[in-house]
Amino acid sequence: MSQVNKKTAQMTQLTLLIAILVVLTFTPLGFIQIPPVEITILHIPVIIGAIAMGPVCGGILGLAFGVLSMLKATFMGVSPIDLMFSPFASGAPIQSLVMCILPRVLLGVIAGVLYEVLKSRLSNDALSIGISAGAATLCHTVLVMGCLWFFFSAIPLKEVFLTIVGVNGLLELGVGIVITIAVCKPLMKYLKTRVAV
Known part of the structure; x- marks a missing residue:
């Protein structure tokens, strides 16, 4: 496959994953x-893209995820925590932008870099994918919660943190690992056959 065709294929794959992010963000399908x-x-689409296409694509998908989170918080936010992700409703626009963008970009970059490192060291690809997905999800949760605490310390964060990390965080971690392994293994096999053509 020529370099132009590879770039076109990669842009198409990125666009498809961004479209999936849009649907998941603005419909109940994302929950x-x-x-x-x-x-x-x-x-999950950010992690899948990062593992299947590399950390740069993961960062791009993370940026899309961050922008979509900000838009959803701005136009569809319902709780006080939702509104903190909106630069227009939080009263702290720069902090909200950092909180929306930075953890999401790092989510994709961490997943992609970690997978690149692990795939050469572990013989079990599913294990490399699972560890990468789990570590990236955990880092994302900690970064978002850290930003909430650092930028908006007036929140009763202890209760919020215990609820999100204690219940939601662990469930999201498990679900994220299972779905990422289930999707990435066949997706990467398909992408390898497409690149070889």
């Missing part, structure tokens, strides 16, 4: 509801 908790799967 799994198991009362009393709601688990988000919005981060």
Whole structure:
């Protein structure tokens, strides 16, 4: 496959994953509801793209995820925490932008870099994918919660942190690992056959 065709294929794949992010962000499809908790799967396309296409693509997908989070918080935010992700509603526009963008970009970069390192050291690809997905998800959760605490310390963060990390975070971690392994293994096999053509 020529260099131009590879770039076109990669741009097409990125566009498809961004479209999936848009659908997941603005519809209920991005959330799994198991009362009393709601688990988000919005981060999963970023991790899948980072693992399948590399850390640069992961960073681009993370940027898209951050911008979409900001838009959703601005136009569809309902809780006080949602509104902190909106530079227009939070009262701290720069902090909201940093909180929306930085953890999401790092989510993709960390997943991509970690997978690149692990795939050469571990013989089990599913294990490399699972560790990368889990570590990136955990880093993302810690970074977002850290930004909330650092920028908006007036929030009763202890209760919020315990709820999100204790319940949602662990469930999102498990769901993220399972879905990422299930999607990445066949996707990467398909992408390798497409590149070889």
